[in-house]
Amino acid sequence: MSRHHAPSSLLTVSVDITSLLHTMTGVGVFTRELVDGLAARPDIDLSVFAVSWRGRAGLAAAAPAGTRIHARPVPARIARSAWARTDLPSARQLVGRVDVVHGPNFVVPPGGGAAEVVTIHDLTALHHPEMCTPDVLEWPHLARRAVARGAWIHTVSEFVAAEVREAFPAAADRVVAVPNGIRLPDPPDATSDAAAGRFLAGGYRYVLAVGTIDPRKDLPSLVAGFTAVGARDPDLRLVIAGADGLGSEDLERAIAASSLQRRIVRLGTVPENQRLALLRGATVVAYPSRYEGFGLVPLEAMAVGTPVVTTDAGAIPEVVGDAALVVPVGDTDALAQAIGQVLGDEALAQDLADAGEARVGRYSWTATVDGIVALYRKATA
Numbered sequence: 001m002s003r004h005h006a007p008s009s010l011l012t013v014s015v016d017i018t019s020l021l022h023t024m025t026g027v028g029v030f031t032r033e034l035v036d037g038l039a040a041r042p043d044i045d046l047s048v049f050a051v052s053w054r055g056r057a058g059l060a061a062a063a064p065a066g067t068r069i070h071a072r073p074v075p076a077r078i079a080r081s082a083w084a085r086t087d088l089p090s091a092r093q094l095v096g097r098v099d100v101v102h103g104p105n106f107v108v109p110p111g112g113g114a115a116e117v118v119t120i121h122d123l124t125a126l127h128h129p130e131m132c133t134p135d136v137l138e139w140p141h142l143a144r145r146a147v148a149r150g151a152w153i154h155t156v157s158e159f160v161a162a163e164v165r166e167a168f169p170a171a172a173d174r175v176v177a178v179p180n181g182i183r184l185p186d187p188p189d190a191t192s193d194a195a196a197g198r199f200l201a202g203g204y205r206y207v208l209a210v211g212t213i214d215p216r217k218d219l220p221s222l223v224a225g226f227t228a229v230g231a232r233d234p235d236l237r238l239v240i241a242g243a244d245g246l247g248s249e250d251l252e253r254a255i256a257a258s259s260l261q262r263r264i265v266r267l268g269t270v271p272e273n274q275r276l277a278l279l280r281g282a283t284v285v286a287y288p289s290r291y292e293g294f295g296l297v298p299l300e301a302m303a304v305g306t307p308v309v310t311t312d313a314g315a316i317p318e319v320v321g322d323a324a325l326v327v328p329v330g331d332t333d334a335l336a337q338a339i340g341q342v343l344g345d346e347a348l349a350q351d352l353a354d355a356g357e358a359r360v361g362r363y364s365w366t367a368t369v370d371g372i373v374a375l376y377r378k379a380t381a
Contacts, residue, residue, distance in 0.1 A: 037369030122293025197281025302356030
């Protein structure tokens with residue numbers, strides 16, 4: 001199959017949307033925005049598939065309207081085990097003849113004649129294997145095999161691009177950084193405004209953390225920092241909204257050890273309107289990550305005008321610029337001090353909110369999809 005195309009020619013692209021069949025994570029948000037954007041483009045003929053047996057029933061509902069669906073169910077464990085040793089089953093067998101097959105969640109099927117693009121969001125599996133589930137630890141070997149086949153690598157930040165070039169030197173000239181975007185939220189209503197967030201939090205003033213309870217997010221440090229600040233601020237609460245993950249036990253231990261545990265609210269997974277309500281109602285959003293390939297949560301907070309305190313982990317400084325207070329990774333005292341600064345200085349909080357809203361303007365999913373389509377054309381040239 002020829003891989004030569006005029007700039008405006010139609011590209012046939014198939015994208016793995018397995019991440020849309022399970023609890024939504026940052027990878028899922030990226031995948032959803034990618035396929036929605038691709039489906040709207042006249043120069044892309046999009047199809048989707050999933051590498052999942054358990055999630056196969058949800059494939060049609062997860063796909064953009066009108067998109068062709070390849071519904072041949074393939075159990076993920078079996079597929080990954082095969083790809084670790086062979087180039088079968090190939091994309092040709094899964095989706096037929098296409099120009100590009102894209103794996104947006106660290107793993108791409110062998111192309112079988114199609115150009116391969118794989119998105120690598122971060123290198124947690126290499127840097128912090130103790131934080132990863134066994135299936136996550138599989139992807140570096142699969143990525144090396146993809147690189148050997150000539151795959152192109154998309155990263156979500158320049159920081160990760162540099163890390164990938166070092167970790168996979170054979171692909172150094174096939175690594176392209178295209179940052180994530182941010183979808184500006186709809187105007188607030190009674191279920192998604194600041195008042196609704198404060199109702200969910202059980203108080204008017206609160207520090208908010210959102211996202212899966214992952215060891216990388218270092219929420220125990222946030223609990224310690226909140227305990228220090230909250231001791232001087234009796235109306236302050238800490239709200240943590242997110243699905244349980246590998247960090248849940250450590251978080252529960254930290255909460256149990258806090259003298260302010262009664263002012264710490266665990267909400268679990270919340271629907272999108274409540275997530276927006278919590279972000280809008282928060283006095284400050286805290287994101288004390290230990291390692292990050294991008295960091296959507298700070299941008300989500302900035303998009304609704306809420307000040308952010310975060311760490312200098314990975315790509316975060318690249319993403320937030322001067323629109324957040326940034327402290328060293330793992331420095332609980334600095335984290336507490338920064339949260340206290342925002343709580344105690346209305347002018348600073350307003351300056352951060354204004355800078356954040358301006359910063360968000362740099363990121364759009366339209367620009368992300370444009371950049372990835374340009375990558376597809378490089379990969380098929």
